[in-house]
Amino acid sequence: MSAAASTRRLRLGVVGLGRLGKRHAENLAYRVPGAELVAACSPLEEERRWARDALPSPRLYDEYARLLDDKDVDAVWLVTPSSLHAQQIVDALRAGKHVFCEKPLSLDLAECERVLHEAAQYPHLQATIGFMRRFDPSYKDAFDKIEAGAIGRPFLVRSQTTDKNDTDGFFVRFAATSGGIFLDCTVHDIDVARWLLGKPRAKRVFAAGAVALHEGLREFGDVDNGVAICEFEDGKLAMFYASRTQAHGNDTHSEVIGTVGGLTIGHNPRANRVEIYDATGIRNECTPTFFDRFEEAFLHEARAFVASVQGGAGSTSQAGATLADALEATRIGNALRQSLQSGQAVTL
Ligand SMILES: NC(=O)c1ccc[n+]([C@@H]2O[C@H](COP(=O)([O-])OP(=O)(O)OC[C@H]3O[C@@H](n4cnc5c(N)ncnc54)[C@H](O)[C@@H]3O)[C@@H](O)[C@H]2O)c1
Known part of the structure; x- marks a missing residue:
């Protein structure tokens, strides 16, 4: 230019x-x-x-x-x-x-x-x-700390994307074009895991899921709660959870474990810094949607x-994320979907 x-x-x-x-x-x-x-x-x-x-x-x-x-x-x-x-x-x-x-x-x-x-x-x-999670200030801070060696060699990521239950059923209608819960939601956790672990290549995955509330998803071969494990070629690991049925709000968080420490990102999905103390205990309100969390x-x-x-x-x-990063995320997301449907681990 x-x-x-x-x-x-x-x-x-x-x-x-x-x-x-x-x-x-x-x-x-x-x-x-x-x-x-x-x-x-x-x-x-x-x-x-x-x-x-x-x-x-x-x-x-x-x-x-x-x-x-x-x-x-x-x-x-x-x-x-x-x-x-x-x-x-x-x-x-x-x-x-x-x-x-x-x-x-x-x-x-x-x-x-x-x-x-x-x-x-x-x-x-x-x-x-x-x-966009790469641009969230907390995720970016975690990335910088890991790069600076704060937790040693990172080898395990636990990451989840979970949405508040939507009784309106938007995502059931959306399921026809979303690719299912792993390609729609977990794809973010896959990208986060690869980004924070130094872009390893996946070698094997296993996924399972449940329909807890939204029966309409069955016709798309989709689930409203899914879990997955991903093994990478260099011995690193990731565990994922995705849900459409949380009671409390959008609760997206990640944890990275390294050889000399670990860190968590967004473990309490707090909407703001207000805490309410009453007879039931101490609580804070949660981010209601992904957009509130990641604005x-x-x-x-x-x-x-x-x-x-x-x-x-x-x-x-x-x-x-580059096109190559995004290709890798789809490759893993597709394998998770395949594993969910077959009940078998998938080797990539
Ligand atoms: N980064 C995130 O966290 C995040 C969150 C939500 C959605 N998304 C992604 O954003 C995309 C859109 O999601 P959404 O929730 O806004 O869906 P949506 O269904 O609300 O919006 C889709 C839009 O595309 C338009 N459209 C449909 N066909 C078109 C065509 N041929 N040409 C031009 N426009 C067309 C529709 O009119 C509508 O405006 C999806 O790919 C989704 O995965 C990302």
Whole structure:
């Protein structure tokens, strides 16, 4: 990128204005230095109406191909159903746009490989997958401490993603395109484990699950609670838990055990610093949703992407998950799904 281009604001088009897309759009429009949200795309009129009211007059498209034709868009920000990600990333790169795409890269390993192959043809364009936990200040602090040797050699990660029970059943409807609990939720823990353990390669996994409350998931071969073990080639280990049925809120936390110590990240999912003392004991309220827990992470992730594109090849800004990281997460997530369905351990 030339010096002139690097000082210009990065013009972004957000694609998908659903549950999460609206949040990303507001961040990009109002809270990310160096970014200008110039376009938004949704096939739904209701979502485009929201954009008209909530965003600073971006050009609105009902078709992704038309947004890609817009020469004023430098980068696309994909917050679309997971089953569409791979092709939409390829289309963006072919149109000469940098890409940020929500996780997972794809539900299908061959599709992930196709995206990596295609991206290699466009080394001047950035393509990042939104594993935003890497940008959460507590996870980042843990990463830095581990890198500095605070717990010795890390060899075990225990990590969970658990959502408050949603009686509305959003995720049951979402199950058709989510890839199931391991590719939708545990994929974050997989990325966290590999990131904190030095990117080891998985060699064997085992997963099991239960339907505790949401019978509607059975028709998708999915569960509302899942557990898994992952062994890595260098002897490192990870244990995962995912749930859609927690009573208390979104309780996402991780633990890393090393040779001379350990650390935990977010073990008490506190909504704030208030503690209530009464006859039942002492308690704090919990973060209700993933967005409440990771609001800051989503913002830092967006700022880092923009800074990284503007900084060009030599950028020192923190990078998000690469396509190769995301491929590995899908590879492991798929193996977990396969193990859940077969009842057998899966060797990768
Ligand atoms: N990082 C996280 O923690 C996190 C959390 C939630 C969701 N996600 C990811 O974000 C993505 C979207 O999830 P969501 O919960 O917002 O889903 P959603 O169903 O609420 O939103 C999907 C959006 O995509 C739009 N869309 C559908 N088909 C389209 C097409 N062909 N072209 C353009 N837009 C299209 C829909 O209109 C909608 O705006 C998923 O991949 C999901 O895995 C990530």
